[in-house]
Amino acid sequence: MAEKVLMKGNEAIAEAAIMAGCRHFFGYPITPQTELAAFMSKRLPKLGGTYLQAESEVAAINMVYGASAAGVRAMTSSSSPGLSLKSEGLSYLAGSDLPAVVVNIQRGGPGLGGIRPSQADYFHATRSTGHGDFHLIVLAPNTVQEMFDLTIEAFELADKYRVTAMILGDGMLGQVMEPVDISRAGNVKTFPKEWALTGTQGKRSKNIVNSLYLEAEELEMLNLKRYEKYAEVGKSARTDNYLTEDADVIVVAYGICARIAKNAINEARKNGVKAGLIRPVTLWPFPKEQMKAAAATAKAFVVVEMSMGQMVEDVELSIRCSRPVILCNRTGGMVPTNEAVISAIMEADRTERS
């Protein structure tokens, strides 16, 4: 039976993590993400888990490294400036092939920026979350229910591939309250961790978790092997499509922008414009094939995002710039209006079919 509660996005992530078996949370408060840490601080001690408010974001991510190396499901969460601080630790996690779940409830930047919602960390999440050759799996929910569902999936994916999975939300999704069916957690998948530092008990050779390699050849080999794994992950790129079958104009948007785009598409259709939405659920891997397929029949694309234009580059790259791509964006904590998206769709619809 459905079991519904009314939750903030931040709380839904925390509750989902607990249901996924996460008992170790290391965080540091920052608006608009703080409810996540606050929720964990109330719930985890009652479950025999560990909530620890670290002295900084840098400390928190390294605590995740330690907990993960010990084989438990561990998590940290923050908002944009905090993710910059976690970058080093994220690179070390990748270099050590450790699973982890990290949450970024984005706010306006750069710098201290502001506390209003943003999607300006797209590049940071998908391109350069830290130094070196590596990727995170990046999941982009657009409802509070999906924040719950994708968080559970993030723990599964992280363990399955021994990578960091990131939930990339925005302040609006973190703060908004919506009903969540928490009974959907059902069977959470777990994976054996023979590599974990759990003590040999004198019965096996020791495990080592490390990201330092003294021989360049060895490091190159490891990187190549890791990229074979990423290629495997790449096959699971996922979208949620809406009215795309006959669409002349494809709107691409994720997170809160996808919800605005959906409304705008409905309005555009009332005015006779065949518009549809491709909502990437995974931002890395980016759904390149889905974009390419849409470009075969659509005449133009509109990308809606709360940044100066970041995902727009992935759309252009995926379709090899074969169609015009119009950017409809706001930045600095502002949210696009329905009207702006509708007029971008109208503009795209005036494109001559090439």
Place this chain on the structure above:
Amino acid sequence: MNTSRVTIFAGHYGSGKTNVAVNYALWLRQSRPKVMIADLDIVNPYFRTKDSAGKLQAAGVKLLSSDTANSNVDAPSVPGEINSIFDDTEWYSVIDVGGDDRGAFALGRYHERLLKDSVSSFLVVNMYRPLSRDVEATLEIMREIETAARLKFTGMINNSNLGPDTTAADIINSIPYAEEISRETKLPIVMTSVTRSLAPELEASIHNLFPIDLEEYVWQKSQK
């Protein structure tokens, strides 16, 4: 409903205090010429009383809200003009307090002045919130709020809801929860607040129904 000169809405985090307080102020304005609502929330960064500024202004309700509410200034501040609640005694005042004991802390500062006034203080509860799903947890939060706010509640409001998915059955299912809190605390259930669209279905079974209207945001429209 008996109305006091000062009405306080407090409760657990996300119980719906702001929505109920705004609607109460609008309702009060229909019978009182001078009504103000004060945002005393020092916890919530988004979804503040200020979101309803247009509606309040149109109805002639004065809004006292921090200049930093809904801005990038992440400062837990309350405006100095809150004191006018106690100075302008011909005004009816509604106070929207922040969630949990942390939010209620801001109210403690006005303890001495509240003692001298005609005050109703209402505990807003929602059974569908994750940390107040049973009576015991709700009562614990209530006691924490009373301690932080230096205030005893005089009534309670059942605002149990699941946001846009709320059905009449969800409201009916919350009645035993609200009644048990009422029995345990001896606080009368002064109202059962529901969205206006649900009111017709519930009028017959709930005597103290208080229909409310919610703010709608751009990304919320027609998601069904």
